[in-house]
Amino acid sequence: MEHFAKIDELLIKLNSYRPLTEGELQRIREEFLISFTYNSNAIEGNTLTLQETALVIKEGITIDKKPLKDHLEAVGHKEAWHYVEELVKQKDQMSEKVIKEIHSLVLMDKREDRGVYRRVPVTIMGATNTPPQPYQVPLQMEQLILRYQQPTQLHTLERVALFHLEFEAIHPFIDGNGRTGRLLLNTELMKEGYPPIDIKFSDRKRYYDCFKSYHSDGNNPLEMVSLVKEYVEEELTRYLELIMMANNDF
Template identity: 45%
Template sequence: MNPNLIKSIEGKKKELDKLRPLPKGIVSKLNEQFYLEWTYNSNAIEGNTLSLQETDLVLRQGITIGNKSLREHFEVLNHKEGIYFLEEIIKKKTFISVNLIREIHGKILKNIDDEQAGVFRSTNVRITGASHIPPSAGKIYDLVMELVEWYYINYKSISIPEIAAWMHYKLVFIHPFIDGNGRTARLLMNLILMQEGYPPAVILHLDRKKYYKVLREADKGNPSTFLDFVGRSIERSLIIYLNALRPDSSNEKQGYITLKEATKYCNFSLEYLSLLARTGKLSAVKFNRNWMTTIQAVQTYLEETSIKKN
């Protein structure tokens, strides 16, 4: 991971730690926001078609959305249970282990594929669109055991953001399960971060193409772009936390601009940008009650919609 990025992340983490104990009311609101965003994006990356608002309805009210599959609803509910499971692990200070990784996966596939939930694959697989061929099924248990051992060997010598990103990549590389590997890897990554007082890092669905691109680059022996990609997600979460906890701070919001300011960089109205933010089509976050985005996010949206039109 880029040393300057690590320095920036760890600097913001120190700022967050100085504010502890954090106000329970604000933390509760932040968790609500993050858990929704995390669930929506992690599922959307894997092809779930529920929108951000629909995901919110399923989580908050248990509403079944018309024309959406039962599997998609279970993916939302299961991910929520996966997050709650992480919270229990953190409270109990449970050690990371092979069985713990299987338990996390078991939450993800509950009521979707109970026979495979928490079970290492017994067949060889290919990943669609990827050149990487996952290890043979007979090596899975030993490789996951080696992964856990690697974690404890490097825990004190590698920064928390780096080791969390590495664990994410290494688990996806092994691809130990028939389904649900990405969600499990992202939950494991965030477990490591949250155990150390970091907010969860959210890989945005809008960055899906880039996410898979940096994973492919890592498979080819260049993991730095993937590590930096995850690092920026960690930094983003810290920025959101700090700005929520210091609403009266005169400091700039670390690259974020208001939607009104964003209208200068496109031909869209404030109302339309607000709609894009609410529906998850424009990468944006809420600081207090106001949606904020970045110039890069606006440019990315313009590029993607331009490609679609062509």
């Protein structure tokens, strides 16, 4: 566990400070939501810019010449994020019901597919694995949740990274798997006291390579664990700087 020592140290240090006020937290959360929605949707092909995403989310403005689908994806992701924040507050356990509810909010533009496991086979472009046949999905999802709930020696970051890899490998829905998976990843991080992470659109090649590496290297999650760890460390450091500034502790 030695390689997580720095992360754990940062988390302890962050928790030792007087927390930010509700207003300060609100501001940070709002900025994160806009950036996370932009990046997570952009990874899946959404064409809204960061600024346009902010206008859609905050002002409800329609962007000229941009598809309705892109607007609905931004609004759906925002709604799903608010639902995730509630889950974290309630400390709700990971379950198929939670996954389907997050997916239902994410897939605002495709009413009939919301929260429904896929009924057709799929292939993932450029992937080194083939997702299971539709009839295998319910059982594999059930097993994934059971595995995740088992006591383990793994560090939280290893657990959530592995869950993300396995969830995306099952590819349980016809669409919206990536966005749902990243929201689930953040749900689990936040429940354990870590800040949420925002995997950047500009980092998407490395992100995709984590999946390739997992499937071509005997299900070794190391690359994804490293990616998650880097992002968490970056967020913890940023939060710590903000909170030290707020506490006048330089």
